[in-house]
Amino acid sequence: MTYLFSTVTSPKIVYIPQGSVFKSIAHLQNEGVNLYKIDGLILRLMGKPQQGWIDIKEKSMTRLEYLYRLTTAKAATREITLIPGETTVVFLDQLAKELDLTNIKLMSSYKKHAPLPEGNFVPDTYSIPNGISEENLIVYLLDTSKERMKSWSLEMLGSYNKEKWLQIVTKASVIQKEAASEADMPFVSSVIDNRLKKEMRLQMDGTLNYGEYSHQVVTAKRIRMDKTPYNTYKHKGLPDYPVCNVGKIALNAALHPVRSDYLYFVRGKNGEHVYSSYFSTHHQNIVNATK
Structure with missing residues (x-):
């Protein structure tokens, strides 16, 4: 007793x-x-x-x-949604504002527990209890996302290999940032593969929309000044880490690109991308898009 x-x-x-x-x-x-x-x-x-x-x-x-x-006992919860393609810096700012938490503590906990600088979270709607601490929240989101990523890898590949999956997530993050729509994603995936095979630089603006620059327009000056591995105008290959947090559709596109010889694309007047295999055609597409 x-x-x-x-x-x-x-x-x-x-x-x-x-x-x-x-x-x-x-x-x-x-x-x-x-x-x-x-x-x-x-x-x-x-x-x-x-x-x-x-x-x-x-x-x-x-x-x-x-x-x-x-x-x-039950906890009162609030729902918060992480949108596919959003960066962690922006997401943590969102968490701080909507849940009345401290951004500095969230970032400190993230750096302490996250295995990668970016791309650790699975975009989803999460039910978060009121009163949860910054560190407990980060650990919960990371653990939940890790298990979901493993299940996606098993579903898509039949196995889970940390290094191989990182490459897929990194490619998917570039697709997530570049694609004009979900239907556009397999085409962007194809261009990435084709340029990598030819050892061409990707030269994709979306890779510079990392971190705090998530929603900023990439200018010529920014391309010149940015010295990070995310700058695919200066560095060959994919970035070392994902550019953003990716959804399942982008991951599928990374694994299943359309078969094409496309090397270039530009956003047309209707908002959709126009693809081409030759620079001369690409140049004309750019001119047409700006008329």
Whole structure:
């Protein structure tokens, strides 16, 4: 009986994964909550714990009260959407504004936990609990996205290889930034492959729409001044890392380009890209687009 009234300390907001009671207890143990296997047995007698983000309300309480709250408490959540093609800098700014969080803390947590400078998040609509800390939010988004990326790799390739998948995501990010529409993506993918095969520089403005420059028009001066590996006017091949966060359609396009000999494209007057295989034709397409 004394055990039930011992003290449990826990974050006010906790995440309960889908699965058994003992999986929930194990997850909370990993989060630093002082629970034990016997608590799983007690919890099974009380009911099933809520799933997802739940609000425990307090950081310290008796074990009996804590286990009871696991079965009854729910967190108020807000939905936030990451759009395919958006950069992490912009997304973190969005999180800070919409969830009343600190941008500096979000960025610090991101740099601490993210495996890559960019392209770690899966664009989606996420339900975020009110009151979650910046670090817990970043870890949750990164873990969720990592599992989704692995599942996409298994679905599309039949396996998951970290280095190979990075190349695919990087190519998809350029497609995501360059394509005029989803239908346009396999054509942009084809141009990328054709230029890489010929060892031509990609020379794509979208690669310079990284980070804080996500929505800026790329000028001739910017091309001259930018010395990062993202500048595909100066450097051959794909950038070292993704330019943005990519969706599943862009990943599919990266893996399944149309078969063509296109090397150039320009946005026409109707907003769609006009493709060509020769520079002379491309030059004329540019002239036509500006008339």
